[in-house]
Amino acid sequence: MSQASKPLHVTQWILLNFMLLLTLTSSNSESLLHYTDFVYKKCHNETHIPDTLVSSLVQELVEKSAKSKFYQTSTGDDLFVVSGKFQCNHDLTVVNCHDCIVNTVTILKCSSGSLARVQLKGCFISLEPEPEPGPDQPEHESAKVDNKGLNLIVREDYLQHKKCGERRPWIEGLQEVRDVAFETFAKCVTSSGVRYCENRHEGMYAMGQCLGSMEVCECGECVSNAFQVAQDKCWGSDLGEVYLENCFISFSDYVRPRTRWP
Incomplete structure (x- = not known):
């Protein structure tokens, strides 16, 4: 390499890193700006729970969100037990977390009066009846009854919501890079x-988080399942989001994560 070419090479390297720094700063600002954007809402079809129990539980969750970014608890009486939990994205401040949870409460109630789970970009809140565990039923699984009256064991990391971007299967080597x-x-x-990570690899951006109460091995399994859903359902897509019961991931084929959908 000639002496004349060295300054140009150094200048290009400096400009590239400066542009990357601006891009990452912009993406973080954009992410924080849209943390209250609605993602999905899922209503449960179980027996209606008394409003007094629901109201007290929601109030407790909102109060806890002013001090913590994850909390879960349960409350009830002789007839009903309700479990509630919330979690905010790791990159949010506690102030933003509290604001996010307050925004979920305004859309938490279902038209049928049943309990719900609400996911915004920066947080989720969930209320659901707490099942009675059977003698042979592990704590990390819940029981549901099918139309024949048989107990079915259902994993807690089942798919809640997914969204896939534009399919671009013609990009050579994209699948290998993504894997x-x-x-x-x-x-x-x-x-x-902290069960949270934001990572980049050869132009691929990925971000995700597990429920705060999960063990490391459970978190790894949940995230792996989420990526498997992404590979199966979002094959060739330029970006996507997958939300399971206990974890979520998002990915993009760009250096800068896209927090807004076209």
Whole structure:
């Protein structure tokens, strides 16, 4: 390399890193700006719970969100037990978390009066009847009854919501890059210590988080399941989001994560 070409090479390197820094700063600002955007709402079809129990539980969750970014509890009487939990994205401040949870409460009630789970970009809140565990039923699984009256064991990390972007299967090598990025990310989220990770690999961006009460091995399994859904359902898509019961992921084929859908 000639002496004349070295300054140009250094200048290009500096400009590239400066542009990347601006991009990451912009993406973080955009993410914080839209943390109250609605993602999905899921109503449960179980027996109606007395309003007094629901109101007291919601009030407790809202109050806790002013001090913490994750909380779960339950309340009830002789007839009903209701469990409630919320979690905010790791990159939100506690102030933003509280604001996010307050915004979920305004849309928490279903038209049928049943309990619900509401997911915004920056947080979720969930209220549901607490099942009585059977003698052979693990704590991380819940029982449902099918139309024949038989008890079915249902995993808690079942799919809640997914959204896939534009399909771009013609990009050569994209799937291989994505597979490596997903594997790298799964290791990152389980080793982070906070069950949250934001990672980039060869132009692929991925971000995700597990429920605060999950063990490391459970978190890794949940994230792996979420990526499997992304691979199966969003094959060739340029970006996507997958929400399971106890974790969520989002990914993009760009260096800058896209927090807004076209």
